[in-house]
Amino acid sequence: MVEEEQKYEVDDTFVLPDLSATSPAGGRVRELPPVTLVARYLDTVDLRLARAGASLRHRAGDELPWTVKLPTGTPGVRHEISRPGPVGQPPPELVELVTALHRGAPLAPVTVVRTVRHAHEVRDRAGTVLAEVVDDRVTVLDDTGATTGAFREVEVERKAGDRKLLERIGGVLREAGARAGSFTPKHVRALGAVARAEPDLVGPGGLTADPSAGEVVTEAVRKEVGRLLAHDPLVRLRTSTDGGDSAVHQMRVACRRLRSDLRTFRPLVRRSWARPLRDELRWLAGVLGAARDAEVLRDRLRRTAIADPLSPLDTGAVDRLDEALARRQRQALAGIDEALRSPRYLALVDALVLAARAPRLTRRAATPAARTLPRLVARPWRQLTGPEGVDGLDPSAPDERWHAVRKEGKQARYAVTAVLPAVGGDARRLARALARVQDVLGEHQDAAVAAETWLALAADRPEDHELAVTAGRLAERERDTVRAMRARFPAAWHRATRRRRTRWLP
Missing domain, CATH: 1.20.120 (Four Helix Bundle (Hemerythrin (Met), subunit A))
Known part of the structure; x- marks a missing residue:
């Protein structure tokens, strides 16, 4: 599941405004009873998860108390995966989900966050929850249960509504004095500056x-x-x-x-x-x-x-x-x-x-990219265009020969794409043209493999005559596609090799 939310900083004097104007016609805002949530976060000693924008926590009272949250690259949008399990025993499945972050280092409790939450649901006429607005008073606890810090924040979480609704709610909150800040998870605020350090x-x-x-x-x-x-x-x-x-x-x-x-x-x-x-x-x-x-x-x-x-x-x-x-x-x-x-x-x-x-x-890596990189790309380009590549490709050649050219084409395309940031214009045009060539060759290869696969699967069940007939007809359609791609290839290749796309290559 993907969670999308916005956070707002507020002080102790902030009063949550009336949100009824943000609900659609016929909708309403429903206030939920306050709840107290106690979350224990696990991480490595050097906070590899927190520094990467991820978390693994156990929150008492939740139906599924163990949760992993993973960043998506967009602030406020995270993957959220929850599973059952007793306190102190994180589900192996969730630990595995953060393997690329902890890289085998032990996970242990690093902070406890207690939240007193007052929530309001923005609903439509049918009662569907479009968004949830929560006013959280957060206390940070140490291992003995003593308070080491506190703060307050308001979160707006998107449910069945759209982003425009989140913006409308945000506008009402800002008018009431809430401050839209950077998206910082509670446990990161609790852990302080060390959790905000650069990720590994x-x-x-x-x-x-x-x-x-x-x-x-x-x-x-x-x-x-x-x-x-x-x-x-x-x-x-x-x-x-x-x-x-x-x-x-x-x-x-x-x-x-x-x-x-x-x-x-x-x-x-x-x-x-x-x-x-x-x-x-x-x-x-x-x-x-x-x-x-x-x-x-x-x-x-x-x-x-x-x-x-x-x-x-x-x-x-x-x-x-x-x-x-x-x-x-x-x-x-x-x-x-x-x-x-x-x-x-x-x-x-x-x-x-x-x-x-x-x-x-x-x-040699210290040399200017504009001078060095075109020569490096020229090598896979020559392999693609030479006698072992397209120049030696016969229209009636076996599928394997066409597949070999496809692999050379992919190497050339990846090489061109890798140097785009330094070379620019002409390389970008060549990369786009090679992508179209790869589309043709890729479809050719997929069809050829599929034709063989349908027939092989039917051969595994010789007693199934309907299967044999169907596989044969599927294979015929795939071979038609193979012939069509071979017919389309010359035009795609001609466009890719025009001088204005290749003149930057030595």
Whole structure:
């Protein structure tokens, strides 16, 4: 679940204003009985969770007392996951969700926060709760129960309403004297300055006007490490990203892009540092790949099955194919769970955090990016355009040959994308054109793999004649797609190789 809220600072003299004008026509504001909430927060000794904007707490009185909150990158918007469990025993599932933050370090109580809460629900005509406004008086307690601090704040949490409602409520609160400040969770305020220190994972910070090659490398590494670790908990939860994409897909893409960047920037990074990292990223990408492949095939099966409404397929046979793929997917996801719980993965996460903090660069990395990077991109570009790439690609070549070109194209595209911040205009145009080329080659590969898969699944059940017929018809549709993509490829490639897109390459 995603929690979205706004916080307001208020003093002891603040009086919560009448909120009835913020409810829609026919709606009302319902005051709830006051409650006292006692939350115990767990963290590492050096507050790795708090510094990263995350938390793990037990709050007495909640139906599901254990809760993890994870940042999304947007202030005030967090993933909230709650589970049952006794005090003092955090559910292993929740501890695993913050693996990328604690990295195996022990978790222990770090602060206790007692909140006296007065809540008001803004409801519509049907009684649906649109937003909740809470006036919290917070006391910070030490291990003996003695008070070490206190503050007051007002929170507005979005429920079934929209962001405009939150803004209307915020306007009423500000008129009454509330101050909109930075979004700081209660436990972070309770823990003080040490909890506001920089997180262990260093994120992208932007580039100067004339960056060095090493600065571009560092920015690229930080971007992909951040992407990979941000999707770790979403993969464990089997959930999608905010944009609807698969978390498994995004985590795998991060592995591949980071491996590609380390390959593109090979002269700029120390081999003894980059090579083991690339090997471990290959391992993780492989673990994620089986689940992603099953995910893609299941989606494709349904789309291909309904592609021709005038020639419907046997729905029962399609369902049996889907169930076979679902079994593959469940097995692959279990493999991911096992990998993410392994010491090997913990070691990789540690290595990634260190890589983002300070990539191991060579002396050549100190040279200007504008002079150095185009030459590095030229190498994968020549491999893509040369005799082993597109120049030697026959329209009737086997699917494997087309797949090899697709992989070369992906490497070239990732290389171009990695240097965009330093090169700009022409590189951006080439990256967009290569993305369209990759769309064609990717669809070609997906169709070719799908055709083989449908036939292989049918061969596993030779007694199921309806399945064999349906798989054959699906395979025919996929081969039609293969031929269509081969026909579309020359035009897409021609656009990508126009001089105005490639003139920046030596």
